[in-house]
Amino acid sequence: MNPLAIIGRAFLEFLAVVGRLVEFAANGVRHCFTPPFYIRQTAKQFLDIGYYSLPVVGLTTLFTGMVLALQSHTGFSRFDAETAIPTVVVLSITRELGPVMAGLMVAGRIGASIAAELGTMRVTEQIDALTTLSTNPFKYLIAPRLIAGTLMLPLLVLVGDVVGVFGGFLVSVYELNFNAANYVSQTWQYLERSDVTSGLWKAAAFGFVITLMGCYHGFNSKGGAQGVGKATTNAVVSASILILFANYMLTGLFFAGK
Amino acid sequence: MTDVPKIELRGVTKSFDDKHVLRGMDLKVARGESVVIIGGSGTGKSVTLKCILGLLRPDDGAIKIDGQDTTRLRGAQLDAHQAKFGMLFQGGALFDSLPVWRNVAFKVAQQPGVSRKEAKRIAVDVLASVGLSPDVGDIHPAELSGGMQKRVALARAIAAKPEIIFFDEPTTGLDPIMADVINELIVKCVREVGATAISITHDMASARKIADRIAMLYEGRIIWQGSKKEIDNSGNPYVDQFIHGRAEGPIKMQVRKL
Numbered sequence: 001m002n003p004l005a006i007i008g009r010a011f012l013e014f015l016a017v018v019g020r021l022v023e024f025a026a027n028g029v030r031h032c033f034t035p036p037f038y039i040r041q042t043a044k045q046f047l048d049i050g051y052y053s054l055p056v057v058g059l060t061t062l063f064t065g066m067v068l069a070l071q072s073h074t075g076f077s078r079f080d081a082e083t084a085i086p087t088v089v090v091l092s093i094t095r096e097l098g099p100v101m102a103g104l105m106v107a108g109r110i111g112a113s114i115a116a117e118l119g120t121m122r123v124t125e126q127i128d129a130l131t132t133l134s135t136n137p138f139k140y141l142i143a144p145r146l147i148a149g150t151l152m153l154p155l156l157v158l159v160g161d162v163v164g165v166f167g168g169f170l171v172s173v174y175e176l177n178f179n180a181a182n183y184v185s186q187t188w189q190y191l192e193r194s195d196v197t198s199g200l201w202k203a204a205a206f207g208f209v210i211t212l213m214g215c216y217h218g219f220n221s222k223g224g225a226q227g228v229g230k231a232t233t234n235a236v237v238s239a240s241i242l243i244l245f246a247n248y249m250l251t252g253l254f255f256a257g258k
Numbered sequence: 259m260t261d262v263p264k265i266e267l268r269g270v271t272k273s274f275d276d277k278h279v280l281r282g283m284d285l286k287v288a289r290g291e292s293v294v295i296i297g298g299s300g301t302g303k304s305v306t307l308k309c310i311l312g313l314l315r316p317d318d319g320a321i322k323i324d325g326q327d328t329t330r331l332r333g334a335q336l337d338a339h340q341a342k343f344g345m346l347f348q349g350g351a352l353f354d355s356l357p358v359w360r361n362v363a364f365k366v367a368q369q370p371g372v373s374r375k376e377a378k379r380i381a382v383d384v385l386a387s388v389g390l391s392p393d394v395g396d397i398h399p400a401e402l403s404g405g406m407q408k409r410v411a412l413a414r415a416i417a418a419k420p421e422i423i424f425f426d427e428p429t430t431g432l433d434p435i436m437a438d439v440i441n442e443l444i445v446k447c448v449r450e451v452g453a454t455a456i457s458i459t460h461d462m463a464s465a466r467k468i469a470d471r472i473a474m475l476y477e478g479r480i481i482w483q484g485s486k487k488e489i490d491n492s493g494n495p496y497v498d499q500f501i502h503g504r505a506e507g508p509i510k511m512q513v514r515k516l
Contacts, residue, residue, distance in 0.1 A: 036368075124349055124351055126353055128311075128345075129345070129347055131311070131312075131340055132311065133365040135365075135368065
């Protein structure tokens with residue numbers, strides 16, 4: 001077979017998938033802004049995605065902040081720059097590690113559960129049943145999840161930022177013998193508002209990507225238990241990759257905008 | 259007006275990739291009539307129902323409800339079209355996150371001006387009409403037996419008094435006695451609501467009980483139709499083989515994929 005044909009076919013297949021995904025996303029977003037709104041469903045998703053993800057996000061960012069302080073101490077002590085540790089910790093957490101770590105953890109937690117739930121609803125015909133009960137599945141199932149994901153992730157990351165900086169503080173004060181008051185004042189010294197807000201914008205984008213991937217793969221799953229399993233895997237993997245990709249693109253964008 | 263069939267399919271075709279499921283299906287169902295479509299697995303029975311519902315779009319042909327073609331509907335018109343239907347799904351397709359009464363009142367509760375109390379009262383009434391006590395309303399579908407789930411699903415399908423009701427293999431997976439209970443409930447409910455009904459089944463006892471007219475689907479076409487009295491003298495070898503359940507005959511089962 002012609003190798004060019006294989007490349008061409010794979011490329012066309014890729015474009016078809018991108019097209020379907022964009023159409024799905026556009027449909028989902030459109031239904032977020034057109035009534036009827038399912039307040040109950042949306043509130044439930046706020047609770048699931050936001051509140052119940054707090055422990056996971058808190059623990060992840062706590063340890064990230066702690067290890068960040070230790071590692072940067074190892075490096076900076078070689079040229080007597082230990083005083084930069086608070087700044088390094090707070091900038092790394094707010095600009096980069098807070099949103100990315102939270103995003104990846106929530107992708108595992110929420111992306112998987114959305115894909116499994118919608119996938120099961122698809123194969124047991126519950127999604128078709130919604131239609132026969134005069135309920136648009138996009139409005140009832142997908143819009144609440146997209147809204148909750150996009151709005152809750154920034155809040156989670158904000159909490160994660162605080163916890164992460166606190167992790168760095170703990171290690172620096174109790175392990176590396178920093179003065180607590182000095183550490184706090186140095187944390188604030190070079191921090192700008194844009195460091196935090198750029199991280200929160202990223203978080204909103206990640207939240208949208210996570211819920212979109214969960215919904216897309218779950219909604220389009222087929223073929224029983226195996227299909228649901230595949231949808232779950234695909235949702236988590238594609239969300240994680242898209243998070244890392246979007247992270248670079250957004251960082252580039254903020255970098256250029258400075 | 260009485261001459262216009264409630265449901266009319268003309269030359270409907272539907273393929274999935276290179277699999278031709280419906281190959282020119284014609285069927286007329288009069289207002290208030292109960293038609294049962296029989297046929298083996300994979301002959302396109304479910305696809306037919308999904309095409310009429312607008313869940314699938316046929317490749318070619320016309321599907322008319324009250325004389326109006328429905329195959330090109332979109333948006334609000336499609337919603338209005340789908341609002342005319344109720345459907346009993348094969349596996350029940352009950353929403354497992356909601357208690358039974360909210361399943362039953364799902365469509366009713368969304369109509370404007372229906373309070374929670376009112377919706378629950380309606381649900382209890384409808385549950386009573388399928389022989390279930392009010393306390394069943396408060397438990398979750400997963401805790402019910404198969405026969406009870408079918409009854410709840412039936413209650414949900416009729417609760418909003420649809421003009422047209424579809425039954426997808428209503429007796430599959432039930433013991434013969436429970437199957438007969440469901441058949442009798444179907445006959446009673448369809449009569450009470452005054453709906454037009456299409457059922458698909460391969461259970462001949464069920465077909466004889468709920469049908470005014472029986473149509474046999476084979477290889478994507480209706481190959482025979484007539485009243486249920488005529489079915490034993492159809493003179494059609496395909497129908498004879500099917501209703502007597504013989505392995506030998508003109509219908510060849512593909513036991514092994516070649």
